[in-house]
Each structure stands twice: as structure tokens, then as C-alpha cells.
Amino acid sequence: MPIHSPIHLVALFKSLQVSTNGASTGDDAAKSYLDLQVPQIRNMLPQASGLFVVGLTENAVATDFEWNIQFISGFDRIHEAAPINIAASNLDSASGMRSAEYTTTSNFLLESRLRLWWRNKNGISGVKNAQLSAVLGVHLITA
Amino acid sequence: MRIGQPIDWSKAAALAGSAEETDGDGSSTGMSTRSRTTAASRPRAQSPAETAVLGHGQPVDWGKVAHPVEDVGVAETRPAGRQANPGGEKAARGSACACGGPERAAAAHSAGSGEALDWSRAAHRNVALVEHPSVEDGATVRLSVGPSKKAAPLLPIMGAGFAPSRSSNPPVIGNPPRAWESADWQVRWPDILPVNPSGPECFRNAFPEDPGASGLDELAADVTFLANYLTTSFSPSDTASASAWVAANPGAGEPAATRLLLALSDDGVTWYKTGLVVANHAGVPAVAVEGDRLYVFFNATLDGATLVDGLPATADTGDPLCCAYTTDLRSWTYRIIGNHSNTNGISYNSSGAGEGDIMALNAHDPSVVRSTLSSEAGGGEGWWLFYTLHWDRDGTRTSGTFFAEAPTLDAANWLQHAGKIFPRRETQGFGSAEDPSVIRVETATGYYLQYAAGWTAVDPSGDTYNNWIVALPSSMTQDDLDAAPWTLDSSSCWSSGYEIRLGNPMAQSAGEGFGVSPPPARSSAHHERNADSLVRARRGSGSV
Numbered sequence: 001m002p003i004h005s006p007i008h009l010v011a012l013f014k015s016l017q018v019s020t021n022g023a024s025t026g027d028d029a030a031k032s033y034l035d036l037q038v039p040q041i042r043n044m045l046p047q048a049s050g051l052f053v054v055g056l057t058e059n060a061v062a063t064d065f066e067w068n069i070q071f072i073s074g075f076d077r078i079h080e081a082a083p084i085n086i087a088a089s090n091l092d093s094a095s096g097m098r099s100a101e102y103t104t105t106s107n108f109l110l111e112s113r114l115r116l117w118w119r120n121k122n123g124i125s126g127v128k129n130a131q132l133s134a135v136l137g138v139h140l141i142t143a
Numbered sequence: 144m145r146i147g148q149p150i151d152w153s154k155a156a157a158l159a160g161s162a163e164e165t166d167g168d169g170s171s172t173g174m175s176t177r178s179r180t181t182a183a184s185r186p187r188a189q190s191p192a193e194t195a196v197l198g199h200g201q202p203v204d205w206g207k208v209a210h211p212v213e214d215v216g217v218a219e220t221r222p223a224g225r226q227a228n229p230g231g232e233k234a235a236r237g238s239a240c241a242c243g244g245p246e247r248a249a250a251a252h253s254a255g256s257g258e259a260l261d262w263s264r265a266a267h268r269n270v271a272l273v274e275h276p277s278v279e280d281g282a283t284v285r286l287s288v289g290p291s292k293k294a295a296p297l298l299p300i301m302g303a304g305f306a307p308s309r310s311s312n313p314p315v316i317g318n319p320p321r322a323w324e325s326a327d328w329q330v331r332w333p334d335i336l337p338v339n340p341s342g343p344e345c346f347r348n349a350f351p352e353d354p355g356a357s358g359l360d361e362l363a364a365d366v367t368f369l370a371n372y373l374t375t376s377f378s379p380s381d382t383a384s385a386s387a388w389v390a391a392n393p394g395a396g397e398p399a400a401t402r403l404l405l406a407l408s409d410d411g412v413t414w415y416k417t418g419l420v421v422a423n424h425a426g427v428p429a430v431a432v433e434g435d436r437l438y439v440f441f442n443a444t445l446d447g448a449t450l451v452d453g454l455p456a457t458a459d460t461g462d463p464l465c466c467a468y469t470t471d472l473r474s475w476t477y478r479i480i481g482n483h484s485n486t487n488g489i490s491y492n493s494s495g496a497g498e499g500d501i502m503a504l505n506a507h508d509p510s511v512v513r514s515t516l517s518s519e520a521g522g523g524e525g526w527w528l529f530y531t532l533h534w535d536r537d538g539t540r541t542s543g544t545f546f547a548e549a550p551t552l553d554a555a556n557w558l559q560h561a562g563k564i565f566p567r568r569e570t571q572g573f574g575s576a577e578d579p580s581v582i583r584v585e586t587a588t589g590y591y592l593q594y595a596a597g598w599t600a601v602d603p604s605g606d607t608y609n610n611w612i613v614a615l616p617s618s619m620t621q622d623d624l625d626a627a628p629w630t631l632d633s634s635s636c637w638s639s640g641y642e643i644r645l646g647n648p649m650a651q652s653a654g655e656g657f658g659v660s661p662p663p664a665r666s667s668a669h670h671e672r673n674a675d676s677l678v679r680a681r682r683g684s685g686s687v
Contacts, residue, residue: 042407042415073471077435109415110407110472 033117041138042109048138050104054084054116070115071108079111080104398426399444405472421467421475429509431526433552436468440480440509440528464506464530468553480506480528480557506530506545511552520548520558528557 041048052069067084082102089100108114392399403421421428424444431438443465467475508531516525529546547557 039407039415046415077471079471106473107417110417110419 031117031119033115036114036116038109038111038114041114045138046109048109050106050108050138052102052104052114052138054086054100054102065118067116067118069102070117071104071111072113072115073111079106080108398442399424403428403439403441417472419472422465422477425465427508429511431511431513431552433526435470436552437470437472438466438468438511438552440464440466440511442507442509443479464509466552478553480509506532514548516548516550521550523550525550526552526554 054067054069065086067086069082069084070078071080072078084100084102086098086100089098091098402423403425405417405419405421407415407417421439422441422443425441427442429440431440441464443463464480466478466480469475510529512527512529514525514527516522526549527546528549532545545559547559549557
């Protein structure tokens, strides 16, 4: 069992509001994404390994946003992609933030970019002006 | 994996204050669709101590997140129905790494990221090796580039350490000036130090989003650099077997006793040593990107078997020129490019040497560069592969630089050019030249496609490793390719204003050494001089 270090927050995604008109739903729904340049993580945390913590605002969950995390190589190849089940994640009632974690299966420091993308898959009308905040953290797995 | 640790997100609420809005159709109204590198959001050097730490079950101290890595302060929204095409997206939006579109990838010389390369910016982003141990980290040096009789050359050479104290001279990266003409480079000592150094090698480093900007902190793209390391210094996971081999083969040098490993950097100074072994018993790497493959050409040692994992079994011995390529940095495919029996790769033309009988056909010390093929090779875009061959000259082993051409890096055969040997004793008057390093540079006018090359030469009368020389040839046009452009003469090179110095692409004084007379022995006092005085520009003589 790996020993996880404290979580190092390596990225703070700016908040943004997302509204949809419901016209684009399902697999055709527009995707938005945020890229984190992995070299910056390398410079900060050269021993980092791949346990990520993604935190999102609660209302992003309520609107049935679909979240996914990808690990993209310098050749634009997606080596790993995983859905993030925010709805089933921890909820901090005070802040309305939720957090979920994902562990990579390989050395993500070899990648070029870490991409977090999301979309409103269901096109629920209440999603307008949803407040989205995302934070990524990295664990150092020492054993 | 879910750990289930509660996190105090209470301070995250403030983050929502800077909300941006996107339209329902996915187009962004409030945020640029490209990465915005502002002063506030530009990635900055950050020590681990500055990072916010979130312990298990501990509240998040959002105060420590005041200075996160924020290159991700960008949201992009792709209109519905558009298929994900990361490469195309980058080309369209101008990604933070600013490497251009996929079409440029084929023109890459070397890069680790696989991002497309923009050679037009290479003039501002090259690296240089400073051989001299007195050149300190942070020093400013000035390149002497000589009067531009044809077109100004660049000095883009990085080495992996040189004589005289080969193991103590680390590679030095010159932080190039905004305009190369001003030629003030800040010396940077990278944290990747080859324990077993070899000849110079150019590599294409990352480019800033703003091509006119200076400062490594603005680099965003990956750099891949493959360096020689003694097995014990780099700590890959399987050092034991390699160390045992070295112990059982005392005196073995490069490439037998070296291992090729992979390191990554986004600024050329700070490196992430992956520990990934590209090849055992291998060294002197040259990297290039073509399509979605990263190629590594390197020296390898064969012992009638396959000391390099993945190479096809062969009865050959010696140190052939090999190639490995990968699309993901994880798995590699290996080939022998040039070997002793001339059954692979390079089509040797011994008559082209014109220097006597070639006694060892093993090509080594590669350097590859994207180029226009000669008419002999069919023309069109392709690659030049420079390398060293040894041959017998009047009973004495000597060596020279050759080059071959091929349309693609995975070509089954490379056409070695007859008559393109360098140096030529008849015209240069010295012994050997090895370890070529070539990089393509475009001039401001775009008229010339220049190929600045550096190589190490051996004074026939002196100690091999105390007389390495790096020099620069003249520029050349495409047409020159068929006219033996690598035959240097005093009218087009250093004696007319170009300068050379020992083991250093930076100039020292004209007319010294290479091609003119054997380089003089260096005193210790000479080697202790300040770098500024050693490599200062000759503005007064009009050479800058």
C-alpha cells in the first residue's frame, strides 16, 4: 500500500461560469477543458506521483456536469482518461465544494499535459450561470 | 481510488469571484480561447515550500494557494460537434507552448514534447556549450559571430562536456539574447551533468510564446534531451546489471560503459530525470522528431550479440550507429543504421572519402537535421545525418565527418555523400574531426537556409583531448549542397572574421588553430581567465 504524502495543490483553476441553452446535450455537448502543463509540476514536485484530487463546486455537481481527467503526452496521445464521479464524492457542506480523487496507473510526469474537461451532458436547464471551481492536487507516493 | 479524506473547501468560495462566462453554444465570451500568459498567470519558479499542502483530513489553507501554478487560468469551450483534435486545437489557438501546428513537427530537429517546432525562432533560442571551467554560472558571455559575408551564422551548440578535464566540464546553456546580434548570453549551468561526456550535440529547446521575448521563465514546451550518464550516477531502477558489466570490463569507455537515459525539461536548465533507459551500452545521442515519433540516434556497443536491448541479433561487433524511436516515451523500437559489415542503413562510398582506406566503417557520433535533399538523393524535404567515420591515412587512424541523406528518419538506407568528408587534410591541414553537431537556422531575410555546425577536431600533433576544437562553417544555400559546401576554406570562415576557440563554439580569436595551425597549448592561467575576457565580442573589429 503506497504511503501518500500530504496533497500538494499544484493547480488552481480559475472559476468560470458556464451556461448552456440545452441545445447541445449528450455526447454532442460542448466540452470545456483546462490544461495543466505537466513540466511545471515536475519542476515543483519532481517526485510526484499520480494521485490527483479534483475539487469542484457543489453546483457544478447539481447540474449534471460530466467531468473527465486526461493525461496527454507530448505527441498528443491520451494515455489515460478517467471519469470523475463528483456526485459521489465528498461534499464539504460549509463551502459547497466537492472533491474526488483519481490515481494514475503510470508516471504522469512523463506526460505533457493534464487535462480536465467537462460538459453538461444532460442539458438540464438549471445549469445556467453555474459556478465552477476546480482545484487539482498531487500526492507524493513514497512507497 | 477514493481515500475519502474530508477537505475544507470553505475558502474556495472566493475563487468564484473571478467568474467568466461562456455562451451556451460553447464559444467563450469572457475568456480567451488561447492561453493567456499574463504577468499574474505566468508560470513562475516555485519551490516545494511555496506550494500549498493539503494534508489528509486537514483543512485546506487557501492562503497558501495564493501563488499556484496558474497556467491553467484558461478555459476553452469547443463548439458542439467538433471532434477532439488536440494537435489541431493547438495550431488553431496558439497554445501556451507556442510550438506551431502539426505541419511543423516534421521540420523538427529535436524536441521532447512532440510539439511542432518553429525553426524561425531558433535564432533566438539556441544553446551553447562553454568548455571553459572558468565560465561561471550566471556569467554573461558574448558570442563573436563575425561579419556576415554570406549570412550570419548562429552558434547553437551544446555539448556534453569536453577536455581537458572531461568529467568536470558540465554542459552550459547560454540563455540567448533577444536578438542574437547583440550576442549577450547568460551562462546557465543545467542540473543535468553528464558524467561521461562526449562530443557536442545540438538540441532544439523550447520556444516562448512570444518569440521576441527573452527569459527562460516564459518557456512552456517540453524539452527532451538524452544524455550520457554513467550507470551509477543516474539511478535508473536496474543499475545493478549495468554496473556489473562495467566492473567486468574495466577500462571500457563510451559507449560500452554508458547508458542512455531520458530526461525532460521545460527550460533546459532544470531537468526531470525519468530514469527511463533508452539503451544500455550506448551514448552520444542525437534526437529528432518526425511525425509522431521521437527518434534517437546513438552510438552503441555490440558484442556479437545484443547488448542494446531491442536491437536485432547480429554477428557484428564494434560500435555501430543505431536508432531508436518511440511515440510515447515508454516503448522503443531499435534499428542499426550503420554497422561494420555495411549491411544496414548507410550506403557507404569509400571512394568518396578520398583519404585512404577506411579501416573502420562504424559510423558514430550522429547529428541529424531536417534539410532539403540534394539532387543525388532525389531532392525534396528530408534529413541529413552527420556522423564520424574512422579511416586509415598513411597508416594512422584518423577520423572525419560525413553525412548521409534520407527522405525520412526511418529510411531503410541513407545515402552517404561522396566527397563530403570533413575535414580535408589537403585544405584544412590538420588531423581529425569528430562529433559533428548541426542545427538549421534561418536568417532574418530567409534567403539562406543556414547550417551551422560544430565539431571537435584533433590536433594531429597534440593530445587528443586537449585539443578539441569547435568551429563553425560558413552558411550555405541549398544549391551549395551539391558543391561540397562543407569544404571549408579561409575565405569563407574564421580567418575572415569568424572566431574559434578550444572546445567552444564561442569565439576566441581569429586565425587560431583550426585550419590554420595546430592550436597552441593552453596554460593554466589561460584557463582561469574570466569568461568575459575569453569570449568577448570583437566589436571594435567589426566582427559583431
